[in-house]
Amino acid sequence: MTRPPQTSRDLTPDHVLPPQSRRGRGVSTNQPGRFESHDRIAIDDGWEIEEDIPQIRTEVRPEIARSLITYNRSPDLPFDRSINVYRGCEHGCVYCFARPSHAYLGLSPGLDFETRLTARMNAAEVLEKELRARSYKVAPIAMGTNTDPYQPVEHQLKLTRACLSVLSDYNHPTAIVTKGAGILNDLDILSDMAARGLVAVGISVTTLDPALSRKMEPRVPAPAKRLAVIRALAQAGIPVRLMVSPVVPGLTDTEVEAILTAGHEAGARSASWIMLRLPAEVAPLVETWLRDSHPDRADKVLNRLRDMHGGKLYEAQWGKRMRGQGVYAQMIAARFDAARRRLGLDEATVPLRTDLFRPPPRPGDQLDLFG
Numbered sequence: 221m222t223r224p225p226q227t228s229r230d231l232t233p234d235h236v237l238p239p240q241s242r243r244g245r246g247v248s249t250n251q252p253g254r255f256e257s258h259d260r261i262a263i264d265d266g267w268e269i270e271e272d273i274p275q276i277r278t279e280v281r282p283e284i285a286r287s288l289i290t291y292n293r294s295p296d297l298p299f300d301r302s303i304n305v306y307r308g309c310e311h312g313c314v315y316c317f318a319r320p321s322h323a324y325l326g327l328s329p330g331l332d333f334e335t336r337l338t339a340r341m342n343a344a345e346v347l348e349k350e351l352r353a354r355s356y357k358v359a360p361i362a363m364g365t366n367t368d369p370y371q372p373v374e375h376q377l378k379l380t381r382a383c384l385s386v387l388s389d390y391n392h393p394t395a396i397v398t399k400g401a402g403i404l405n406d407l408d409i410l411s412d413m414a415a416r417g418l419v420a421v422g423i424s425v426t427t428l429d430p431a432l433s434r435k436m437e438p439r440v441p442a443p444a445k446r447l448a449v450i451r452a453l454a455q456a457g458i459p460v461r462l463m464v465s466p467v468v469p470g471l472t473d474t475e476v477e478a479i480l481t482a483g484h485e486a487g488a489r490s491a492s493w494i495m496l497r498l499p500a501e502v503a504p505l506v507e508t509w510l511r512d513s514h515p516d517r518a519d520k521v522l523n524r525l526r527d528m529h530g531g532k533l534y535e536a537q538w539g540k541r542m543r544g545q546g547v548y549a550q551m552i553a554a555r556f557d558a559a560r561r562r563l564g565l566d567e568a569t570v571p572l573r574t575d576l577f578r579p580p581p582r583p584g585d586q587l588d589l590f591g
Contacts, residue, residue, distance in 0.1 A: 428478055
């Protein structure tokens with residue numbers, strides 16, 4: 221069937237999957253992305269025969285990448301290049317701003333995003349080729365900017381670890397953002413890179429409430445575990461930034477100071493924050509989730525977002541999209557800055573080194589007598 225343009229009210233019961241099939245998942249729907257002209261909905265065939273509805277399992281499809289490093293010119297971001305070895309993320313964070321990227325694959329930003337993943341199996345080889353290019357100019361590479369490099373599938377495939385090994389061999393500066401405890405499996409590489417001033421890690425903590433975390437980010441390690449990850453990284457000499465991200469107005473905003481305090485006690489050296497962002501297909505997914513899990517707070521959350529974005533749920537304009545505008549956004553910023561200063565988390569971070577970058581010699585390469 222041909223589907224009409226999508227709005228935040230388009231989600232109907234036809235798109236909601238039964239609870240038993242989506243246990244442990246972040247969202248309840250699998251509505252097609254905005255580029256699809258057709259929709260598929262489940263209907264009763266009238267036979268009144270009970271059928272078993274299997275639980276949705278995670279699928280991982282291999283992909284042979286032709287390129288890996290993605291460049292951006294956004295003034296909102298502190299980096300100009302990034303790599304993502306996975307498309308989609310099994311963590312299932314209902315608020316994930318990367319969900320719309322699945323629409324470019326012809327898949328749903330809903331349940332498909334967290335259950336139908338793509339793994340770039342040759343990521344390390346492609347990365348090395350790009351770093352060896354004569355035209356390449358070194359600058360910090362960010363990992364985890366779109367999907368988490370330490371989501372559960374990394375335990376088996378170890379594609380992030382393979383890329384880290386390449387970056388370490390090349391003495392390439394790297395910044396990592398994750399919620400995953402799997403990063404501790406790579407402490408050997410990370411601690412060695414940190415000793416050379418080549419790596420920094422950001423750990424996102426959205427709430428300290430384990431029950432809320434389980435509802436909002438169902439396959440992410442519990443908040444206490446993420447604080448333990450910060451502690452382990454800090455003890456290994458790896459600079460860690462605590463990310464209070466996203467701040468959900470009317471739901472997690474009261475926790476800003478508590479999260480900063482917990483992160484400081486765990487060993488974080490710096491901190492940052494981002495307001496909840498609802499681009500494209502994320503808005504209806506979050507609205508449906510709010511009305512299902514927090515019906516008493518849904519309107520409060522949504523109205524505060526509209527107040528910060530000129531009456532809309534999201535404003536994509538640079539300089540506004542990360543934190544919004546208005547009295548409420550200014551209040552969160554003031555509270556965050558005051559707590560950060562009090563805890564000493566506002567110190568300038570040491571820039572990652574770029575002067576050590578050098579492609580390692582390959583078998584058969586002529587020795588550089590003047591290197």
